[in-house]
Amino acid sequence: MNHNGSSVLHNRSFLRLWIARIFSTSAFQMLSVAIGWQxxxxxxxxxxxxxxxxAQFLPMLLLTLPAGQTADRYDRRTIVYLCQLMESVVVLLLVLGSLQGWLGSLHLLIAAAILGACRTFEGPASAALVPDIVEREQLPKAAAWSASAMQTAMIVGPSLGGVLVVWGTAAAYIASLAALLISTVLIFFVKTVHFVKKLDAVNMDTFLSGLKFVFARKIILGTISLDLFAVLLGGATALLPIFAEDILKTGSLGLGLLRSAPAVGAILVSLILTRYSVEKAIGKTLFASLVVFALATILFGVSHSFWLSLFALFLIGASDVVSVVIRSTLVQVNTPQEMQGRVNAVNSLFIGTSNQLGEFESGTMAGLVGAVPATVIGGLGTLVITVMWMYWLFPVLRTQKTYMAEKG
Structure with a gap:
C-alpha cells in the first residue's frame, strides 16, 4: 500500500500536474482578491x-456542458495548456492596465468573465487528466494528493493576494501572472499514457450525455448530489466574519485564524490519506465523515470559546477532505475514460453551484434567524441529508465496500 502512495509522485507527469495545480489555483485565488479589491x-x-x-459564475453555468464535451473530444493536456495561456494574457493586460492607470470597472468585469470561462474549460480537462496519467489502483492516492494541492492553494492564494495588494494591485497581478506561467510550462511537459476515444458528431444526445450518464448510475448520482446538498446546507465558513466580530469578538487576527483552521485540518488529513488511503468500507467511511462534518458544524455554531471554535473548524476541514477524496475517486473509477470530461464537468457544476448557493443560503438564513441558529440548522440539515442518502435514496452508497461499483 505504501509503495503505491510513493509511486504516485514518482510519476513525473502527475507530479508536474500536481505542482501546476498549486500554482494555477493560487493564481486564481490571488486574482479573486485583487480584482475584488480593485x-x-x-x-x-x-x-x-x-x-x-x-461575472465569474455565469460562464460556469453556461459553458459547463460544452466544456465537458471539449475535454472528451480533444487532448486534455492541450486544453489546460491553452486555457492557462489565455488566462496569462488576460492577467498581463490587468498588469498593464494597473500600471498605466486605464483599468476601469468594466474592464475588471470583462476580465473576471473571461477568467471564469477559461477556468470552466480548464477544470473538467484538468480533473479528467488524472486518470490519463495514473493507473486506476492509484486514483485514491492521486485524489488525496490533488486535495492537498487544492487546500494548500486555498490558504496560500488569498493570503498572498491580501499581502500583495498592500503594495498595489499590480503587484498581486504580477505574482498571479508568474504563477500561471510556471503552471503553463509544467502542463506543457505532462505526458498522457491512456488515450481518449473520439466522439461522434455533436448533437443534443451527445451534448447531454454527461448528464444522462450521471443520472443513470446510482453511485455517481448519489456521490455528486451528496456533495451538492451537504455543502449547500453546511456552509458555516461563509458566516465567519459575523462569528469573529459579534460572537467570539476576536477581530481581524482571529478571523484569519478561523479562516485557516478548516484548510489546516484538510491539508493534514489529505497528507495522511496520501499514505494510508481508504480502501475498505468506502460507503460507511464516506457517511461517517459527513456525520462528523455535520456535528462539527453544530459544535461551531453553539461554541462561545475561540479555541473550541477553532477545533470545530479544524474538524470540519478534516472530515470534509475525507468525503472529497472518496467522492472524487468514486466518480473517476466508475466513469469510462472517454466520458471523464463530461462527467467531471457535471461534477464541477454541482460543486460550483453548491459553493455559490451555499454562501447565499447561509447569508439569507443568518439574516432571517441569526448566525448561530443558521449554522446549527445547517448542521442538522446535513445530518438529515446524510441519513436520507444512506437509508432511503442511495443505500447502494452505504453498502459500497470498494471504489468499483458492483456489476449487474
Whole structure:
C-alpha cells in the first residue's frame, strides 16, 4: 500500500500536474482578491463587488456542458495548456492596465468573465487528466494528493493576494501572472499514457450525455448530489466574519485564524490519506465523515470559546477532505475514460453551484434567524441529508465496500 502512495509522485507527469495545480489555483485565488479589491477601490460599491462574483459564475453555468464535451473530444493536456495561456494574457493586460492607470470597472468585469470561462474549460480537462496519467489502483492516492494541492492553494492564494495588494494591485497581478506561467510550462511537459476515444458528431444526445450518464448510475448520482446538498446546507465558513466580530469578538487576527483552521485540518488529513488511503468500507467511511462534518458544524455554531471554535473548524476541514477524496475517486473509477470530461464537468457544476448557493443560503438564513441558529440548522440539515442518502435514496452508497461499483 505504501509503495503505491510513493509511486504516485514518482510519476513525473502527475507530479508536474500536481505542482501546476498549486500554482494555477493560487493564481486564481490571488486574482479573486485583487480584482475584488480593485473593483471596490474604483467604485466604492458592494453591488459592483457582487457583480465580480456573478461575472465569474455565469460562464460556469453556461459553458459547463460544452466544456465537458471539449475535454472528451480533444487532448486534455492541450486544453489546460491553452486555457492557462489565455488566462496569462488576460492577467498581463490587468498588469498593464494597473500600471498605466486605464483599468476601469468594466474592464475588471470583462476580465473576471473571461477568467471564469477559461477556468470552466480548464477544470473538467484538468480533473479528467488524472486518470490519463495514473493507473486506476492509484486514483485514491492521486485524489488525496490533488486535495492537498487544492487546500494548500486555498490558504496560500488569498493570503498572498491580501499581502500583495498592500503594495498595489499590480503587484498581486504580477505574482498571479508568474504563477500561471510556471503552471503553463509544467502542463506543457505532462505526458498522457491512456488515450481518449473520439466522439461522434455533436448533437443534443451527445451534448447531454454527461448528464444522462450521471443520472443513470446510482453511485455517481448519489456521490455528486451528496456533495451538492451537504455543502449547500453546511456552509458555516461563509458566516465567519459575523462569528469573529459579534460572537467570539476576536477581530481581524482571529478571523484569519478561523479562516485557516478548516484548510489546516484538510491539508493534514489529505497528507495522511496520501499514505494510508481508504480502501475498505468506502460507503460507511464516506457517511461517517459527513456525520462528523455535520456535528462539527453544530459544535461551531453553539461554541462561545475561540479555541473550541477553532477545533470545530479544524474538524470540519478534516472530515470534509475525507468525503472529497472518496467522492472524487468514486466518480473517476466508475466513469469510462472517454466520458471523464463530461462527467467531471457535471461534477464541477454541482460543486460550483453548491459553493455559490451555499454562501447565499447561509447569508439569507443568518439574516432571517441569526448566525448561530443558521449554522446549527445547517448542521442538522446535513445530518438529515446524510441519513436520507444512506437509508432511503442511495443505500447502494452505504453498502459500497470498494471504489468499483458492483456489476449487474
Amino acid at each position: 473593483m471596490y477601490a474604483l467604485t466604492d460599491s458592494a453591488f459592483q463587488l457582487g457583480l465580480v462574483g456573478l
